[in-house]
Amino acid sequence: MLKGHLDAIVLAAxxxxxxxxxxxxxxxxxxSTNTFDLxxxxxxxxxxxxxxxxxxxxxWMTPPGGRRRRMYSLTKAGSAALADRRKxxxxxxxxxxxxxxxxxxxxx
Amino acid sequence: MLKGHLDAIVLAAxxxxxxxxxxxxxxxxxxSTNTFDLxxxxxxxxxxxxxxxxxxxxxWMTPPGGRRRRMYSLTKAGSAALADRRKxxxxxxxxxxxxxxxxxxxxx
DNA sequence: TTCCATACCTAGCATAACTAGGTAATGACG
DNA sequence: CGTCATTACCTAGTTATGCTAGGTATGGAA
Numbered sequence: 528m529l530k531g532h533l534d535a536i537v538l539a540a541x542x543x544x545x546x547x548x549x550x551x552x553x554x555x556x557x558x559s560t561n562t563f564d565l566x567x568x569x570x571x572x573x574x575x576x577x578x579x580x581x582x583x584x585x586x587w588m589t590p591p592g593g594r595r596r597r598m599y600s601l602t603k604a605g606s607a608a609l610a611d612r613r614k615x616x617x618x619x620x621x622x623x624x625x626x627x628x629x630x631x632x633x634x635x
Numbered sequence: 636m637l638k639g640h641l642d643a644i645v646l647a648a649x650x651x652x653x654x655x656x657x658x659x660x661x662x663x664x665x666x667s668t669n670t671f672d673l674x675x676x677x678x679x680x681x682x683x684x685x686x687x688x689x690x691x692x693x694x695w696m697t698p699p700g701g702r703r704r705r706m707y708s709l710t711k712a713g714s715a716a717l718a719d720r721r722k723x724x725x726x727x728x729x730x731x732x733x734x735x736x737x738x739x740x741x742x743x
Numbered sequence: 744t745t746c747c748a749t750a751c752c753t754a755g756c757a758t759a760a761c762t763a764g765g766t767a768a769t770g771a772c773g
Numbered sequence: 774c775g776t777c778a779t780t781a782c783c784t785a786g787t788t789a790t791g792c793t794a795g796g797t798a799t800g801g802a803a
Contacts (some may be wrong), residue, residue: 531759536734537651549781555734562730569760571783582761594768594781613735618730621669626644626663627721639758639759639790675793679752684790702799704749 533573535612536563538582538605547588547596548574574599582608641681643720644671646690655696655704656682673696682707692718 540551540558548571556564577583581604589595601609648659648666656679659682685691690713698702709717 532731533760536731539735542678542736544658547781558734559730560733562726563734566761566763567763567782568762568784572760575783592769596781616731616735618670620731621642623724623728625668626671627647627665627724628650641791655750674792674794675751676753676795677794680791683752698801704750 532612532616533565533591534577534582535570535616537573537577538601538609538612541583541599541601541605542609545598545600547598549596551599555620576606581605636638640724641677642685643724644692644711644718645681645685646679646717646720649691649707649709649713650717653706653708655706657704659707673676685713689713 537551540546540554546554548567551574552565552567552570555570555618574583574585578585578599582602583599584597584602585597587595588598644663645659648654648662654662656675658671660675660678661683663678681694682691686693686707689712691707692710693705693707696706701738
């Protein structure tokens with residue numbers, strides 16, 4: 528359960544460069560050390576939503592001797608949205624930390 | 636927008652002792668420095684949900700010369716649930732931090 | 744007496760994320 | 774060759790969450 532922060536995560540995954548859906552899922556899984564093993568039914572619709580919102584653009588690619596893939600890239604609006612989402616996440620997580628008290632003394 | 640962490644927040648607000656709905660809203664607002672100014676339509680149903688789940692218990696109280704209030708307390712199961720939710724939040728926020736990269740170097 | 748703050752409530756909506764299916768192509772394995 | 778796992782895409786439908794937008798009622802201040 529990603530509770531509204533999926534968009535930020537997907538946008539962030541594309542910050543390093545274009546990628547296709549399946550790879551995005553793998554990246555998120557790896558970079559979260561398996562915490563977020565997202566079902567395709569979560570990610571694909573999110574990509575469509577973000578594209579419809581103008582935050583991503585996509586193009587079909589067929590690598591030599593491979594299956595076709597839909598490659599997504601961040602648009603300008605997408606980069607801006609990512610910056611906003613990051614700020615929002617900062618405020619949000621800070622507030623939750625404050626409310627949950629003990630949490631997040633952050634030795635690591 | 637609380638994205639699934641409302642329960643943890645409400646439970647945490649009751650950790651210090653019993654309180655009624657309206658006061659819980661105020662506490663959350665204050666302790667989050669106004670980040671979470673939750674509408675009643677968010678909190679009351681959540682309290683009912685948590686009580687139905689056995690995590691809270693409630694009793695009507697009428698303070699001398701005051702209006703009746705429904706006081707909520709953490710049950711044993713509620714305390715346990717809170718501990719779980721805290722752990723879940725820790726894992727969750729850590730993972731999001733990792734994915735969003737730059738975020739949360741946390742000097743403050 | 745009028746208004747604000749306190750204090751409770753709920754029906755109904757929007758949306759997010761997930762479940763659970765489906766389609767194909769590729770390569771490995773026997 | 775047939776079968777299976779993996780890659781890679783898709784979507785209809787369910788669920789639950791949190792919110793909007795209303796409503797009731799009391800007490801105190803102006």
